Amino acid sequence: MLLLDLLFPFRVEPHYSTLVEAADGSVLHAFLNQEDKWRLYTELSEISPTLRTTLIQKEDRWFYYHPGVNPLALGRAFFTNLSRHQRSSGASTITMQVVRLLEPRPRTYLSKGIEILRAFQLEAHYSKDEILQLYVNLVPYGSNIEGIKAASLLYFQKPPEVLSLAEVMALTIIPNRPNSLRPGKSNAYLQQERNRWLQRFKEEKLFDSQTITDAMAEPLTAKRVAAPRSAPHLSLRLKKEFPDTPILKTTLQRSRQATLEKLTYNYASRLKAMNIHNAAVLVINNRTMAVEAYVGSSDFNDNSDGGQVDGIRAVRSPGSTLKPLLYATAFDAGLLTPKSVLYDVPTNFQGFEPENFDQQFHGKVSVEFALANSLNVPAVQVLSELGPAALIEKLRKAEFRTIRKQSSKLGLSMILGGCGVTLEELTTLFASFANQGQFSKAYYLQQPEFHNPVSLLSEEATFLINQILTQPIRPDLPNNYAYTYRLPRIAWKTGTSFGKKDAWSIGYNAHYTVGVWIGNFSGEGVPELNGANIATPLLFEIFNSIDYNSTAQWFAQPPGLSHRNVCVETGRVPSAFCTHSVEDYYIPGVSSARSCEHKKRVWVDIRRRMSYCPYCLPETGAEQVFLPNDPPQLTQYYENRHISYEKIPPHNPACTRVLRNASALKITYPVEGSTYRLSRKDQTRLALTAQATSDTKTLYWYVNDALVSSTTPQQSVFCQPAAGKVKISCVDDQGRVQTVWVQVSYE
Numbered sequence: 001m002l003l004l005d006l007l008f009p010f011r012v013e014p015h016y017s018t019l020v021e022a023a024d025g026s027v028l029h030a031f032l033n034q035e036d037k038w039r040l041y042t043e044l045s046e047i048s049p050t051l052r053t054t055l056i057q058k059e060d061r062w063f064y065y066h067p068g069v070n071p072l073a074l075g076r077a078f079f080t081n082l083s084r085h086q087r088s089s090g091a092s093t094i095t096m097q098v099v100r101l102l103e104p105r106p107r108t109y110l111s112k113g114i115e116i117l118r119a120f121q122l123e124a125h126y127s128k129d130e131i132l133q134l135y136v137n138l139v140p141y142g143s144n145i146e147g148i149k150a151a152s153l154l155y156f157q158k159p160p161e162v163l164s165l166a167e168v169m170a171l172t173i174i175p176n177r178p179n180s181l182r183p184g185k186s187n188a189y190l191q192q193e194r195n196r197w198l199q200r201f202k203e204e205k206l207f208d209s210q211t212i213t214d215a216m217a218e219p220l221t222a223k224r225v226a227a228p229r230s231a232p233h234l235s236l237r238l239k240k241e242f243p244d245t246p247i248l249k250t251t252l253q254r255s256r257q258a259t260l261e262k263l264t265y266n267y268a269s270r271l272k273a274m275n276i277h278n279a280a281v282l283v284i285n286n287r288t289m290a291v292e293a294y295v296g297s298s299d300f301n302d303n304s305d306g307g308q309v310d311g312i313r314a315v316r317s318p319g320s321t322l323k324p325l326l327y328a329t330a331f332d333a334g335l336l337t338p339k340s341v342l343y344d345v346p347t348n349f350q351g352f353e354p355e356n357f358d359q360q361f362h363g364k365v366s367v368e369f370a371l372a373n374s375l376n377v378p379a380v381q382v383l384s385e386l387g388p389a390a391l392i393e394k395l396r397k398a399e400f401r402t403i404r405k406q407s408s409k410l411g412l413s414m415i416l417g418g419c420g421v422t423l424e425e426l427t428t429l430f431a432s433f434a435n436q437g438q439f440s441k442a443y444y445l446q447q448p449e450f451h452n453p454v455s456l457l458s459e460e461a462t463f464l465i466n467q468i469l470t471q472p473i474r475p476d477l478p479n480n481y482a483y484t485y486r487l488p489r490i491a492w493k494t495g496t497s498f499g500k501k502d503a504w505s506i507g508y509n510a511h512y513t514v515g516v517w518i519g520n521f522s523g524e525g526v527p528e529l530n531g532a533n534i535a536t537p538l539l540f541e542i543f544n545s546i547d548y549n550s551t552a553q554w555f556a557q558p559p560g561l562s563h564r565n566v567c568v569e570t571g572r573v574p575s576a577f578c579t580h581s582v583e584d585y586y587i588p589g590v591s592s593a594r595s596c597e598h599k600k601r602v603w604v605d606i607r608r609r610m611s612y613c614p615y616c617l618p619e620t621g622a623e624q625v626f627l628p629n630d631p632p633q634l635t636q637y638y639e640n641r642h643i644s645y646e647k648i649p650p651h652n653p654a655c656t657r658v659l660r661n662a663s664a665l666k667i668t669y670p671v672e673g674s675t676y677r678l679s680r681k682d683q684t685r686l687a688l689t690a691q692a693t694s695d696t697k698t699l700y701w702y703v704n705d706a707l708v709s710s711t712t713p714q715q716s717v718f719c720q721p722a723a724g725k726v727k728i729s730c731v732d733d734q735g736r737v738q739t740v741w742v743q744v745s746y747e
């Protein structure tokens with residue numbers, strides 16, 4: 001046998017079609033194999049006792065006893081052939097049929113000889129069950145159907161192991177005459193043949209007689225149906241990733257997948273009138289992190305709008321959807337608590353002046369208001385305090401692949417969508433909010449390996465985010481709000497990318513995290529496109545569908561979280577002058593314990609007409625009072641909007657500090673008389689910085705006598721002056737002026 005193997009190696013490698021199964025083992029999607037045949041892999045466990053008994057009784061009743069060749073039958077066939085009666089097929093054992101299916105040969109005595117040797121070889125290498133398995137995998141059913149599993153699926157829409165005796169019988173006899181016995185074409189004839197064999201089985205007492213009588217009475221209505229085509233995007237993705245695995249067992253829930261495909265299709269159809277053509281949906285089971293539904297686009301068969309593009313893996317701008325992660329990171333850094341006050345006023349972040357979605361500003365706002373309303377300036381302010389690197393580090397931990405690649409180029413605008421993410425990445429990130437801040441990768445294939453979760457955020461910070469994102473009264477509720485009356489309680493965040501190209505809505509409760517993206521694969525923006533009105537209604541529909549009447553408990557408050565009173569003006573621990581306080585959450589040992597500084601001590605005259613500094617403080621007639629300590633961008637905002645606010649009285653006009661203090665205003669950069677070389681290619685710019693007194697709120701910068709910017713003293717200004725001699729002046733809000741002359745050239 002060894003010699004035979006060496007001289008004539010026998011390869012048994014049939015090409016199977018890829019079959020994609022749902023979590024319950026049912027077929028989601030089937031592909032043709034590379035020979036354009038339906039040859040689905042039948043597992044040993046799918047060969048039921050009924051199928052095995054029927055097959056062996058019909059094809060080769062001594063299968064378990066012969067060595068691959070049945071000498072008795074062979075001898076008989078030999079003599080019948082000699083007497084020219086032409087009935088040689090009956091001599092074939094299942095093993096020899098397998099040999100012929102693997103290596104078809106012309107029907108000659110030589111072929112027969114080779115086939116006998118091959119049969120011995122097969123028997124030496126495989127168990128009887130494996131040979132039987134090969135047989136059911138290879139037996140032809142006519143047309144392009146091969147193997148019992150494909151036949152069972154395409155004719156009876158079920159896997160082989162649940163076929164009835166009548167169905168098994170029909171499938172066992174079709175290969176004898178695949179054309180004349182084809183289901184759907186000649187069912188009456190097929191039924192007649194089926195019952196003829198059943199009758200024989202009855203006489204041979206193969207099954208008990210009642211079972212056979214019932215099988216004979218079973219109507220035969222089989223006809224060929226199209227192969228299942230559910231979850232096309234995930235099926236293609238997995239097939240590409242595992243080209244040699246015949247059966248891909250996914251974690252998808254069959255009926256949920258079907259429901260959401262339909263829901264997404266119907267929903268997206270209604271958006272077409274608005275020139276919105278694509279949608280994608282991902283559902284993750286939070287407890288297991290298994291993906292239960294994967295809708296890559298609203299219509300896979302829509303060729304004109306890129307239906308085959310997988311919207312779950314497409315890299316898009318996240319809009320505002322990273323803000324919850326930002327605030328959670330700031331909670332963990334001790335920087336903020338939910339009632340901390342941020343300033344939603346026009347602010348210049350080194351040349352970057354963010355606006356809000358509604359182009360309005362809201363003045364002083366709490367963190368929870370800023371997040372629930374998705375305000376942009378506060379988010380950029382928090383990111384600038386935290387530093388983009390801290391946020392990028394979190395996103396790296398949460399396996400955001402594009403952001404990892406972009407990280408060196410990302411700045412403050414990333415929190416408003418200036419970076420690339422996928423629906424898969426975002427949905428997985430939000431699932432960690434539902435898992436107490438523990439991040440694990442979502443998965444699609446049933447797998448025994450366990451992924452250790454990574455600690456992304458504290459349980460306390462996640463709980464605070466969950467509370468904020470579940471507030472029922474929010475501006476990003478869809479206009480058509482009737483959806484919500486029976487909605488299970490969920491936390492969610494919407495996002496709209498710059499240019500109205502992407503609408504996001506990602507939601508979660510304890511059970512599920514659902515990610516919805518809506519937009520155009522072409523990248524075309526649409527004025528009506530936004531997360532609240534376009535993506536959120538679909539998110540709500542999905543939650544109503546998958547978790548209606550949910551029994552899920554809401555997230556419990558972690559023991560590491562406490563309450564404290566904070567000043568409403570700043571959200572900080574109240575000082576003696578703070579009169580209004582409000583209860584807030586905080587993380588003891590983490591959250592900042594800094595006292596409120598919403599007021600400062602100022603010397604004023606008794607009628608409060610003017611204020612004094614230590615230089616001009618009179619010996620009598622002055623008193624110390626607490627006055628607002630607002631940051632310059634806030635007072636500027638009040639001034640511009642004509643909003644009344646408590647002002648500090650003007651400084652004593654008789655004060656001589658300005659004269660005495662020569663360094664009251666000083667340009668620190670550029671340096672008087674220096675030469676600066678800038679590059680147009682690299683867009684290098686000249687930085688302008690100055691040192692001012694602590695009560696200076698605004699600096700005005702002039703280049704060659706033209707105003708280029710007004711800023712707070714702490715901020716730098718950048719300019720690209722014309723080449724040559726340049727005059728740079730800085731004027732503060734008290735009228736002090738400083739001027740330097742420099743030489744600028746370009747390379």
Ligand SMILES: [Zn+2]
Pocket residue numbers: 567568569570574575577578579596597598599
């Ligand atoms: Zn206060």
Ligand SMILES: [Zn+2]
Pocket residue numbers: 612613614615616617651652655656657
């Ligand atoms: Zn003074």
